[in-house]
Amino acid sequence: MTELVVLCGTARDGAERTITRMRELDPDLVVLHHDLHDLARGRVHRRYRHGELDRRTVLELAHGCVSCTIREDVLPTLAALAGTVRRVVLHLDPRLEPEAVCWALGSVLYEADGQEPVLITDLVDLRGVVTVLDPDTWLDDATGDATLPEHGLSALPDDERTVAQLAVGQVEFADVIVTTRSLGPPDTDRTAAVLDRLAPTAPRLLPARADHRLFCDGVPAASRRGVPGGVHDPLLRGTPPLEAASGVRTLLFSARRPFHPDRLHEAIDALLDGVVRARGRIWLATRPDAVLWLESAGGGMRIGHAGEWLDGADPAAWEEAGDERRALAALAWHPRWGDRAQDLVVLCHAADPDAIDAALREALLSDAEIAAGEDAWAALPDPFGWAHDEPCTDPEPVHGDPAGNEREGES
Template identity: 75%
Template structure:
């Protein structure tokens, strides 16, 4: 079966250097790239490199968007290459995060032709994993800032308000292999410490001396290999160190009582400065059935609806949850709260985790508020809608149709 590697990075020069090294290691590798700089005009510049062939073409899309590009050309091209070539590198535009692309590879049906029924691309190619290219001397500044993609010139879409931090963090966090374009700083180095915790199982290769591992060979057991995670998966994937290093520390916050919505809204300000990444499950007193997903990168944060707790749900919800979530819920079942819990992981590089912990604890219901019961909680002020972004924007009303997905799409 044709092997597929997904390559990403925010810097075009860096990813091109990685492609050059890959082609040195495997001259027969096919490289497929879609340049999205003209996507706002409905144009995508497509490049296909195959040995000595280097083809350029321009695609015109009726609806200029990333999902249109993936459905209209990426998936059909991979289907056509499947079985015809031994290895393909899908070189993503710098504005793309690999996780939603990999989700599309495994979930969106494509017509493989030859009389076969439509199927996901991952039925046709062997997705080996994700490679992320980064400059360790600039990456941490990107990962902790609030510069937007339009300000960096990475997108022309008028409604794309994502930040470089969201891209930088998402690309590293989902990586199976990290490729660095130059050496990191001298130890102790906060960038190295952050990478150790954000992608603990990913080997780090120098771009000019990378070996076959750049094709996601010999990965550690449990490597993600391009499979998107779920809301209820363990938050500390790969067992990263919790010890302090170069000023970098990880806070694990787990509590078994609900948040007061208004006080949580105040407390999340502590997650917007000096924090590389915060992510996890949130339970609000005003919404006893709803799982909320919190995710931040740099100076941006989003909380969105991500499903329902199993407590009080019917047998169909339990069956749909899968064995891993059922086991986790049963193991930590509370006689009053069921599987409801606060579970957050906060990766700090210039913030005090103890101060964040104190702020989050202060946002929990007090003993007196817990004793007042659910009827009293339902009247608490709730500034969160169906989805809420920080810095603050008008929240989406909680009754809005969420559409598809688990509430996490859109990022921080």
Template identity: 80%
Template sequence: MTEQRDLDAPDAGAPRRTELVVLCGMPREGIERTIGRMRDLDPGLVVLHHDLHDLGRGRVHRRLRRGPADEHSVLELAHGCVSCTIREDVLPTLAGLAGEVDRIVLHLDPRLEPEPVCWALGSVLFDAGDGEQVTAADLVDLTAVVAVLDPDVWLEDATGEATLPERGLSTLPDDERTVAQLAVGQAEFADVLVTTRSLGPADVDRTSAVLDRLCPTAPRLLPSSADHRVFGDGLPAEARQGVPSGVHDPLLRGAPPLEAENGVRTLLFSARRPFHPDRLHDAIDSLLDGVVRARGRIWLATRPDAVLWLESAGGGMRIGHAGEWLAGADEQAWAEAGDERRALASLAWHPRWGDRAQDVVVLCHHADPDEIDAALRGALLTDAEITAGEDAWSALPDPFGWAHDEPCEDPAPAGLPDPTSRPEQGRDDREGEN
């Protein structure tokens, strides 16, 4: 039986803090029906929304609904960007409402993924008014992330190659995110999924089979019949509740099904020898066709100390530097790694490689997992290359730079820091790019 959280039972004597629900996704009609149902369940609900369609001109359209009041305003931002919106208005507004209302819904613009926003809520410091630097998470309890999706178009979006500008979803000149990245990121990070229609069983509905594996812990509700789970009540213990994933966290959450169903299957790829960079560059093409999601930690022969994070959605991929392996690390690095990572590294310690390993999860909907596995294994160093030693490895051609995108672009010069890599603690701040 799945363990349940009792979120209506605060510690004895502790004041009840304002609860925060982050709501994301598309389409607009489904979002509005979901908000309507949430307001039926909680008439005192406050809904805060920032419309970013005019962000390119430094303007954000702000809407605050509180009971019968419905306030609209336009914010002029000196530096029109998502991070400015969060820092200059979202955080102060939440601070002003904290303790004054029971529950707030932060309705994200459909262009936003929830994970980087939740990271900001828990990490970005601001002045709450008394000179003390706090985060939003110090003032409110983030109880759930809710994503709304349309099953009739979601899978096509999640496996396509179109960029947000091509679909008219972004006017920012440097925004090259794909619709797939957005669709997958919203659903994967959600604690609750609201679907605009009912889904059939996984053996007849491919979208259902994909969601079973992408977000197995998230209950699925309809807007008209959503219950208090949209507020985080009674969620399973594995629910993220807005906590971003760490690079060294388990790659599978909530025990998703591993067997094939309706052509959908999850591949778990693991290996204890490094990748040949040039051969891996050729092999990753196998992850861009017929694959919903690939994510995981990789290790290149040319960089024995670097943990690289690989993440794809649909036809786009990003590989970036994400920290260091503990093998060869000093005592300070071990102390800062945390108990769980140290324990996992020790359990899987290899006499030669230490904690270095390849661990990638691939969610396939049309691709053959066995062919992907063969392509990735063919990119590992051969026995002869292993025997040649690390001095020989350092001379291997390395097309990746420190950050790499697919479809392929010219890699950044080796040695330059990558501003878009996934940090050690799991932050993925591509949403904050201007």
């Protein structure tokens, strides 16, 4: 079966040096790249390399968007290559996050003329993701609050993702990391300390000396290999260090009582300043059935509805949950709260984890509020809609039914 490796990163020169090294290791390698700088005009610049062949094509899309590019050209091209070559490298535009692309490869059906619809991951062996980064700029990118348009990285006018979201997402999903220069030991190099905790299973290589691990050969068993994670997956992958190094430390926050929505909103700033990444499941007192997913990168955060807790769910929901989630829920089942819990992982690089822990615990319901009961909780001010971004444009609390606070996507 044809092997597929996804290559990403904003370090353009480093990515090209990495591709050069990959082609040295495998002269028959196919490299497919889509440049999206002209996407707003419905144009995508495709480059196809195979041996001595280096062909550049301008694609005209009916609708200028990333999903059109994937659906109308990436999927058909990979399907055509499947079984005809040994290896393909899908070199992503620097603006793209690999998790979304890998999700499409494994979830979007491709239907060739007269053939049954198939997933690309049924035709090729998705070996994993290689991310290329520049240590001189990556940590600043991963901890800032600038948007992609402000850095000239957006091809579409409504793309308000942050550079941090891109930088963190590309590294966190990596099976192999290529750095454009050597890093020092984690106790003297803050970037190395962050990478050890953000992507603990990913080996780090230099382009010129990289070996066949560039093709995701021999990576650890816990590697993602292009498979997106679920909301209820373990929040710590691999075995990242929990002790501090160069001021970098990981906070594990867990609690078995709900958050007061208004106090949590006030505490959110503690998760944005001096934090590389925060992610996890939260439970608000105003919506006892809803699992909310919190995810931050640098100075930006998003909280959104991510499903329902199993406590009180019907048998069909239990069946759909899968064996691992059911087992974990049963092991941690609380006599009153069921599987409801607060579980967050916060990667700090210039923040005090103890202060963050204290701010989050202050945001939990007090004993007196717990005793007041769920009818009282339903009347609490709730500034969160079913999708909420920080910094938010309207922090005023909303009273009443949280499901009617805002339309999805507003904050």
